[in-house]
Amino acid sequence: xxxxxxxxxxxxxxxxxxxxxxxxxxxxxxxxxxxxxxxxxxxxxxxxxxxxxxxxxxxxxxxxxxxxxxxxxxxxxxxxxxxxxxxxxxxxxxxxxxxxxxxxxxxxxxxxxxxxxxxxxxxxxxxxxxxxxxxxxxxxxxxxxxxxxxxxxxxxxxxxxxxxxxxxx
Numbered sequence: 001x002x003x004x005x006x007x008x009x010x011x012x013x014x015x016x017x018x019x020x021x022x023x024x025x026x027x028x029x030x031x032x033x034x035x036x037x038x039x040x041x042x043x044x045x046x047x048x049x050x051x052x053x054x055x056x057x058x059x060x061x062x063x064x065x066x067x068x069x070x071x072x073x074x075x076x077x078x079x080x081x082x083x084x085x086x087x088x089x090x091x092x093x094x095x096x097x098x099x100x101x102x103x104x105x106x107x108x109x110x111x112x113x114x115x116x117x118x119x120x121x122x123x124x125x126x127x128x129x130x131x132x133x134x135x136x137x138x139x140x141x142x143x144x145x146x147x148x149x150x151x152x153x154x155x156x157x158x159x160x161x162x163x164x165x166x167x168x169x
Contacts, residue, residue, distance in 0.1 A: 004077040004120035011081035023090035027159040030083040034152045037072065041145045044069070045137040066130045072144055073123035076151050080112045084151075088158040095163040108158060115150050122147055 020026055040059040046052040047062060054062035060069075088108055092098055122143050126133050136142045 002074065004073050004116050004123055007074040008077040008081040008116050011078035012085070015082050015086045020086050020090040022093035023087035023096070024094045024159070024162040026083050026087035026090070027155055027162070030079055030087065031152065031155045031159065033079060033083075034076070034148055034155060037076070038145065038148045038152065040068075041142065041148060045140075045142060045145075048134050048137040069130060069133060069144065070123070070126055073119040073126070073147070076148060077116045077119050080116065080151060080154070084155050084158060085109065085112060088161070091158070091162050096161045100161050104158070104161065108154065111150075111154055115147065115154065118150075119147055 037059070040057065043052065043054075043057050044060075044065050047054045047057070047065070054065075057065070060067065085108065088101065088104065091101055125143060133143055
């Protein structure tokens with residue numbers, strides 16, 4: 001059975017087959033992807049609140065929002081395993097301190113594991129009744145948005161270890 005834990009494990013195994021040469025670019029990619037996801041959740045919330053007709057949706061249509069939302073927890077879990085955690089380790093190739101990476105590793109892994117657990121809880125809740133998530137969106141208390149926010153924060157925390165890029169003058 002596919003769930004967030006299995007998605008996480010599968011993505012981690014997939015990444016082992018294709019190691020990252022460096023980490024910054026992959027963390028930046030993950031950040032952009034998660035921010036786009038968050039923005040889509042905002043757009044869906046606007047549809048559910050009657051503030052939008054849904055023409056501005058980018059990742060799904062008004063008719064298949066439920067399908068996109070139901071797949072979202074597994075998708076975010078996979079991003080953590082395929083991009084965020086391995087990119088954190090690969091930051092050494094970008095000039096990040098091995099000691100800093102080692103210090104952050106347990107915290108980052110622990111936070112990612114907790115987030116995957118919470119994503120799985122959300123997946124089960126949404127599978128039972130997408131209508132409850134729609135109601136939460138209408139009332140400004142969605143289940144998925146805070147989880148995506150946490151994934152963004154984890155990604156940004158890992159990215160903060162990367163040395164600044166110097167500009168050519």
